[in-house]
Amino acid sequence: MGLKPAIWVVIVIGLSACRSTGSKSGQNPLMKQYKDPATLAPPEPEDPSKVPLTLWSPSQRRATASYYFMAAEFAALKERDAKKALQLFEAAYSLDPTPFLGGKVLAARASSGDRSEALVDARKMVLLYPREAQLRYLYGDLLASEGKSDEAILQLEKCVELDPRHEAAYLELTELYQNNKQVYKAIVVAKELTKNVPSSVSGWSQLGRLYLSNSQYKEALTPARRAWEMQSSNPQLTQIYAVTLQLNGKLKQAVRIYEQLYHFDPTDEELTGRMIELYRELGNMESAVELLDEMIKQGGQAKPAVQMQKAILLWELKKDKEAAALLDKLVLEYPESDRVKYLAAFAHERMDHTDQALALYDQIRANSPLRLDADVRSFLLMSKAKKSGESLFNLGQKLLADPQLTWEAYGVIAGVYGDLGKHEDAVNAADAGYKRYPDKPRLLFIKGVYQEKIGDRDGCIKTMREVIKVDPENSSAFNFLGYLFAEKGENLEEAEKLIQTALKLKPKDGFYLDSLGWLYYQRGDYKKAQATLEEAVKIEPNEGVIYEHLGDAKKALGQKEAAKSLYQRALKGNLEEPDRLRIEKKVKAGD
Template identity: 25%
Template sequence: MPRMLRFVLAFLALVCVGCTPRSAPDLTPPAQWQLSPAARTDFLFLKAQALLAEGNAPAAAQALSRALEEDPQPTLYLELAETYWRNEERQKAKTILKEATERFPDQFAFVANLAQIYMAGQRPKAAAATLRSYIQDHPDNWTARAKLGEIQVRIQAFADAVDTLQTIPEPEREPEHLFFLGQAQAGLGLLQKASDNLQSAVDKAPQMAKAWAELGYIRERQKDYPAAITAYTRLSELQPDNQEVLIRLIELHLELNNPDKAQTLAESGPGTESFRLRCVDVFLQNGFYTPARAMLDTIRESADFSPKTYLYEALYWYQKERNPARAIEALRQIPASAPFYNQSLHFLGQMHLERDQPEQAVQVARKGKATFPDIPDFWLLHSNALRRQDKPQKALEVINDALEKWPEDTDLLYQKGLLAEALDQSDTAMASMEQIISLDPEHADALNFVGYSLAEQGRELDRALVLIKNAVELRPENGYILDSLAWVYYQKGNYAKAWDIIQEAVQLSTEDPTIWEHYGDIAAKLQKTKEARRGYRKAIELGAEDQTSIDKKLQTLPEPAPL
């Protein structure tokens, strides 16, 4: 019988059995057909395709298994493995692929699919071992090496990935190989090599969007913003509906202080309110208020703009105009049904505190606690408002109530520490801050609090030094933390080191009287009388609490030598 006729007859037979019960598919061709083994294989293969089309993967797998018995060919192994995979029978898929690799050891498709199953089962080592075994017998299969390199990149074994991918000769490196090599080099911090390989990838494959995206990101890390813009612009051309790319281009143009271009890009994007509000957010975060205002005005021209616009109006009035009253006016337009009402309500309370209206802030906080009992921010707001009313004990009670619900919330614990310190409950304050450090070893403020407190008491100075150094690493531009570091060195008797650091601290925090008093103390120890006098006088000028003590320090300084 001609092969084409066999296929036609098999297909017609499958159409005729469309109403066969799903639980018991008929996998036997009519006896009168007298099909050869090859024809029976064709029949079973087509039967499996029909069953897959019906959504009956288990029966399709039975048909393919029977076909394999008739003719164990590579295509059938792959079909059966894929069918098991679709039916989420990964173990069976793995078993059939292992059998296929033993029968057809040169077929890379089986190895690639087996590695994929291992990766899906969170077994990257097994996937890599499978590929390495194949590569050992097929050293010139660059596709296998590339697949191994890809897996190594995905599990962040970047050094191994570079070693693997670099064994592919340069003339044989496909764009995909160069892409993963660039990713691996970027993971090792080899940014220039990474950008070179990614550039080669897009030169060979200009439509490779993921390579343009990675190249743009690497150029950003190199702070080569014009080159990053070039990459993202090309990506935007390939993916014109990708709003994330457009937003990133807007941010980069703002980074280059080109708000006009950023605004043009924003106006060229989707005219949806959600996209425009995202642009407003970007402009506000980067301090470019004119385009933010223009875009808000455009949104307000619509008769049915959403309440979220009022939230950004409030941000604009607060950040640009420093006008809490206008911000409050905008926030009061937001209905309680808005999905972001909790944010707007908390912002409203903060604006009342900004206007020195603690009673109104208390009312907002109470409403927030009742409406959103699972959001601790309203307990913090309530506590801050009570503290502003000079009610630290009540403020502490609110925080203690909150800690009953959220005992490991570091914001609440930090507020408790500050309030306890204000109430002269030093042991409670230190215990709270120590708890924060145990929960979050990178909480810079708690590290600084404990370190400075130890330095003030002149005890555990070595630990104090470690704590504050950690805080400085986390926030190197914070003048208060640098002051703490200087003070630890002062207490340890290293006045020269303290002097170097305190000079930087007063430049970063010029209006703090305590820092200036420390400046004076350190200068006095180094017999820098002029600088000591300057520090003490500045502390008094800025309203230091214990001015009598500072006056006494001034009196003990030696008089300047006569000219």
């Protein structure tokens, strides 16, 4: 409605010009009489592209072209009729062939869906008006839309050369360079834009984004701030500035900007999450909880999600009891929510309320996406609480049958089976996991460990060699295989190479030094063994077998009392049952 008076004035001027050029009737010969000019829908000529020869006066042609131009703008903007607008723009251009009207024809042709013909016309227009920046821009834009980025870049570069203040051309150039993975060139163009058009909010914003995408966080600060200062009420620009401050470690400033942004939309969960992360980095978790309390007051569908987030923050504040109470209340309010039950179960798990946690995990529906996770948590809980071995084993078998089981869970199940003494089942679990996840050699290593425990020494050696082949950085595999040989006094030369490789990968590892010390013992180099094992026991002071090995070295050097003392100390350390029985015999033998 606001455009009608202006358009009508131009039409009246055009009609007046027609009357002044000698039309006796005072009417444009290309127009039919229409009744209501206020409707801005005057009828068009039968064929606007055919202009009568009687319109020889330049002023009359320009005036009539103005009429067609305004009618075309009306068709494009008000009626949304691109084809009708194109026909009228073409009529205007045929009467007054200016670069401006030529550009309008190109834009209308592209909008009407005939982009290929628009591209042909654009090429002609650029040849006809080589110094018209806007035509270069339109041509470049059409080329870009057709995927011809290199040609588009040439035209857009020419455009900004002709018109150094052409903002749209600069912006499109930056996007094309960025898409071509030429971020440096995109940054250069964006800097030129901000230099030539310092009032360009889009230019400063784009420069900041480009620096961020290129991990140039320090350089992004100034453009991000300039864009924000120009439009501080723009949520998007505010967020970019806040993120930039955060990435530069200016956390307190970032919090203030985020808080400003929060007032735009206090229900924005993503923004709240960012603010919580900032509070966490600042160590101000109480403020994070207050922020969530504000969101809870807002209500709405996000309320349970916000309360769950609050429970997580309470855990970080070591307020486990308060978190559990909040989640228990949520379980009553939202009994159908499996996620609420899962978090409530985890809350009780943190407080060692094993039975309550297991009961809540058990309530999660069989078809829930959280069912598998709940079973894994239950499996770990039952193992920790030393629940019935049979029920634990059966749950493990159920988990192994699930095709969505993670590779970490395969390793956990193998470990629990090992603790239950079901070493063969542990081998099978790890083997199944490695077949499912062949890019996880850790599972292959676990398989080898349990192969050794079931007495399959040859299988273990083969498996460990395979681990070393697929994962040459796996220090544990080098050490395990080296110790396997050293323990039996076999292949000692290869064993030393293997253990030394493990120590290169992980220097000063107490277990690896124990392996090396035991290898020296097997060679009969007891002094070297003693020195190495003394270093190992300093690093791992709670490992019983290392004390045993050091005792053996002392005994071989004739230090029987020292050896006995070390055996007794070994019994106080971490030991598996077979090791304990063996060391007890050594203590008795020394009496």
